[in-house]
Amino acid sequence: xxxxxxxxxxxxxxxxxxxxxxxxxxxxxxxxxxxxxxxxxxxxxxxxxxxxxxxxxxxxxxxxxxxxxxxxxxxxxxxxxxxxxxxxxxxxxxxxxxxxxxxxxxxxxxxxxxxxxxxxxxxxxxxx
Amino acid sequence: xxxxxxxxxxxxxxxxxxxxxxxxxxxxxxxxxxxxxxxxxxxxxxxxxxxxxxxxxxxxxxxxxxxxxxxxxxxxxxxxxxxxxxxxxxxxxxxxxxxxxxxxxxxxxxxxxxxxxxxxxxxxxxxxxxxxxxxxxxxxxxxxxxxxxxxxxxxxxxxxxxxxxxxxxxxxxxxxxxxxxxxxxxxxxxxxxxxxxxxxxxxxxxxxxxxxxxxxxxxxxxxxxxxxxxxxxxxxxxxxx
Numbered sequence: 001x002x003x004x005x006x007x008x009x010x011x012x013x014x015x016x017x018x019x020x021x022x023x024x025x026x027x028x029x030x031x032x033x034x035x036x037x038x039x040x041x042x043x044x045x046x047x048x049x050x051x052x053x054x055x056x057x058x059x060x061x062x063x064x065x066x067x068x069x070x071x072x073x074x075x076x077x078x079x080x081x082x083x084x085x086x087x088x089x090x091x092x093x094x095x096x097x098x099x100x101x102x103x104x105x106x107x108x109x110x111x112x113x114x115x116x117x118x119x120x121x122x123x124x125x126x127x128x
Numbered sequence: 129x130x131x132x133x134x135x136x137x138x139x140x141x142x143x144x145x146x147x148x149x150x151x152x153x154x155x156x157x158x159x160x161x162x163x164x165x166x167x168x169x170x171x172x173x174x175x176x177x178x179x180x181x182x183x184x185x186x187x188x189x190x191x192x193x194x195x196x197x198x199x200x201x202x203x204x205x206x207x208x209x210x211x212x213x214x215x216x217x218x219x220x221x222x223x224x225x226x227x228x229x230x231x232x233x234x235x236x237x238x239x240x241x242x243x244x245x246x247x248x249x250x251x252x253x254x255x256x257x258x259x260x261x262x263x264x265x266x267x268x269x270x271x272x273x274x275x276x277x278x279x280x281x282x283x284x285x286x287x288x289x290x291x292x293x294x295x296x297x298x299x300x301x302x303x304x305x306x307x308x309x310x311x312x313x314x315x316x317x318x319x320x321x322x323x324x325x326x327x328x329x330x331x332x333x334x335x336x337x338x339x340x341x342x343x344x345x346x347x348x349x350x351x352x353x354x355x356x357x358x359x360x361x362x363x364x365x366x367x368x369x
Contacts, residue, residue: 002142003225003233008289014198018286021334085333088349089356097264 249314
């Protein structure tokens, strides 16, 4: 039997759902670069005050601010997508006889993250 | 009131066509006409050579899966009115070899379905009466048992399209349906499929499979829960034996 199999080239451009998926996957590139920038800061800190100040100065450049703004948006999107799929990666959660709805797990996780990030931000602000 | 809509169908006749082509038909329709009925109108009134699969006309048999404007749907529960005044492009389900026009070759899926042993394996079949199961135990697998093997999830899964040896969402959801069943004892046999290179680890959680399922099954959940099961199986297999 002769059949025809269609090529997959450009598959991710064929449906908006796939585009959002690819954006989720691609966001890791920005997140990796952000982590490396942060790691560099740690090395500079170990080298002394002058070195660390120069690193802080470089962060204030327009390119760096633009990069961090994009990275922040992508991190938020990435976090949202992963909270959204979280209930799918675990067995059904039950309290007593009732199953905890997926929406509750997602909202609870996201709210916890917002509260904890906020608390951390305030703590850093307070002690700095 | 009758209106007319353009339906563009993918055509492929292996004896004459080297590659698929498209053919457009003008289909008069009423508000209650499904895409499947539109195809039946074409076959009965315009072009008897158009090939497509269908049976029950009510989203039970899973035969009329097709791509409509790039989205995998059942033709019987998708309505022409929703595309008017635009036009429809009807194609066979993505990622499967086309046999003829809108009919695809399901052989690969059927082999995979067989490999997951989609039936209750039990050494304790009651001699009299039926198995006893609580509503809570049933809840663990019920939604997965709604699968009608329509293959929309495979057409939605780019990982299956890129690598057809991946067991895929439908078969893995059915595998989980039996593993999660309190009556079943076949888990250790099925874990070989879960753990394999082409088992659950072929999934990157695109998640579109669960979006397109017409029966509310969540294959992405079945696959990703089994990533945890596969990890446990790997680390604890010596103790579990």
